[in-house]
Amino acid sequence: MTDAFVAIEGDRIIEARARSPGTTRGELVFTTAYTGYEESLTDPSYEEQLLTFSYPLIGNYGVREERFESDRVHPRGVLAREMTEDVASWLDGEDVPAVDHLDTRDIVTEIRDEGAMRAGIAAGPDATREDALEQLDQCEHMSDHTEIGAQVSVDGPTVHNEAGDGPRVALVDCGAKGSIIDSLVERDATVHALPYDTSVSDIEAVDPDLLFISNGPGDPENFERAGEVVDSLVGEVPLAGICLGQQVVANALGGRTEKMEFGHRGVNQPVRDLRSGRVVMTTQNHGYTVADPGDTLHVTQVNVNDDTPEGLDNDDLDIITRQYHPEANPGPHDSLSFFDDVVAMAED
Numbered sequence: 384m385t386d387a388f389v390a391i392e393g394d395r396i397i398e399a400r401a402r403s404p405g406t407t408r409g410e411l412v413f414t415t416a417y418t419g420y421e422e423s424l425t426d427p428s429y430e431e432q433l434l435t436f437s438y439p440l441i442g443n444y445g446v447r448e449e450r451f452e453s454d455r456v457h458p459r460g461v462l463a464r465e466m467t468e469d470v471a472s473w474l475d476g477e478d479v480p481a482v483d484h485l486d487t488r489d490i491v492t493e494i495r496d497e498g499a500m501r502a503g504i505a506a507g508p509d510a511t512r513e514d515a516l517e518q519l520d521q522c523e524h525m526s527d528h529t530e531i532g533a534q535v536s537v538d539g540p541t542v543h544n545e546a547g548d549g550p551r552v553a554l555v556d557c558g559a560k561g562s563i564i565d566s567l568v569e570r571d572a573t574v575h576a577l578p579y580d581t582s583v584s585d586i587e588a589v590d591p592d593l594l595f596i597s598n599g600p601g602d603p604e605n606f607e608r609a610g611e612v613v614d615s616l617v618g619e620v621p622l623a624g625i626c627l628g629q630q631v632v633a634n635a636l637g638g639r640t641e642k643m644e645f646g647h648r649g650v651n652q653p654v655r656d657l658r659s660g661r662v663v664m665t666t667q668n669h670g671y672t673v674a675d676p677g678d679t680l681h682v683t684q685v686n687v688n689d690d691t692p693e694g695l696d697n698d699d700l701d702i703i704t705r706q707y708h709p710e711a712n713p714g715p716h717d718s719l720s721f722f723d724d725v726v727a728m729a730e731d
């Protein structure tokens with residue numbers, strides 16, 4: 384019985400099964416990750432998006448809060464081939480509409496061929512095609528939401544591992560994954576998480592050994608306050624960033640970011656280090672890329688599939704940023720040493 388409808392650009396309707404009722408809309412993206420649905424669904428970088436899992440089953444090993452990257456589900460809708468009751472009831476409890484029993488391979492190839500697109504979902508006993516089309520029609524583009532950071536950032540300064548005897552890190556929280564903070568704390572760093580629109584004086588009040596710009600949702604150009612902080616403090620304090628953090632740093636230092644056709648989202652993205660030639664497998668979740676790194680940042684790592692910049696560094700200014708997620712969660716641990724490098728740079 385069809386009790387759910389997905390409307391995608393071009394007014395195409397895909398029939399599905401409702402697993403968590405409701406209507407919703409957003410940018411339709413997909414991840415090819417074959418594990419880690421709890422981490423992906425609680426990753427603030429997915430804020431407001433409709434997340435499709437290309438792997439045919441999610442929920443097969445339950446739902447456990449200790450794997451969460453934040454305190455809530457961030458996508459506004461979830462699509463899968465098969466979703467267990469564990470996941471369906473979790474999403475229902477968070478009022479996130481979800482559908483399954485649809486051909487996710489069809490959706491993935493549509494996005495791959497046509498590019499990231501807007502979509503609407505109507506799910507439940509009273510759902511109609513018209514409801515889904517109306518959601519699609521009302522859907523705004525991701526880059527239009529200039530204050531999305533306010534939905535995912537800490538409200539005020541939050542200190543992690545206050546008694547740590549490692550370096551003091553001022554982390555601008557643009558929607559930070561918990562495992563990024565944990566990866567710094569595990570190396571004895573004290574992490575001062577500050578709101579996405581924090582000021583230079585708030586950062587200076589921390590007297591940091593390193594400034595860290597976190598991952599986050601949407602268009603990096605919507606995080607200009609974080610860019611101003613980078614521009615003010617670069618050269619005075621070591622600088623690191625992950626994913627949106629790399630993009631914000633590049634925009635602040637004369638580079639430029641742009642929207643990708645459909646982004647990189649998965650746990651098997653190969654990245655080559657141009658200095659060593661070594662290739663590592665990485666976890667990725669991004670729809671924008673650094674199109675021009677500018678003159679300050681040097682491309683040190685690239686994506687093997689499309690040559691987009693995956694690592695930007697400046698050894699003289701103590702800058703190290705990564706487009707991928709070295710903390711994994713989910714995904715391969717090939718690049719965990721990034722956090723050793725960051726802490727060593729802060730301590731030096």
Ligand SMILES: NC(=O)CC[C@H](N)C(=O)O
Nearest residue numbers: 598599626627669670671
């Ligand atoms: N995980 C992230 O930080 C994503 C960065 C940015 N929102 C993008 O989609 O490219």
